[in-house]
Amino acid sequence: MQELYLKVHQTRRREPTPYEDLLGDTIERGFAAGITELPALVAHLNRQGPNFPGGGEWTVKGYQAEIARLAAEC
Structure with a gap:
């Protein structure tokens, strides 16, 4: 039987x-803390x-840009 889920x-x-x-x-720790x-x-x-x-510090815009950059690399 073929595995239907990603490994x-x-x-x-x-x-x-x-x-x-x-x-x-x-x-992940932030999510676990209820954020x-x-x-x-x-x-x-x-x-x-x-x-x-x-x-510098993280900002909402900076976070969004960095996550988008990392996602594009994956």
Whole structure:
């Protein structure tokens, strides 16, 4: 019988970078803490890291652009 579901990491083109792992872990911890709104998630990233690429603080627009950039690379 053919497997109907994707296998773990079947669709990614490469291994995640340490930055991507840390970003994902921090986002997951935010969700686990009950954060459901984007401004609160951005504030969580500013408290917990990683730093925004290139320096400065995370903003809602910066977060959206970075997630879109990472999604395009996958």
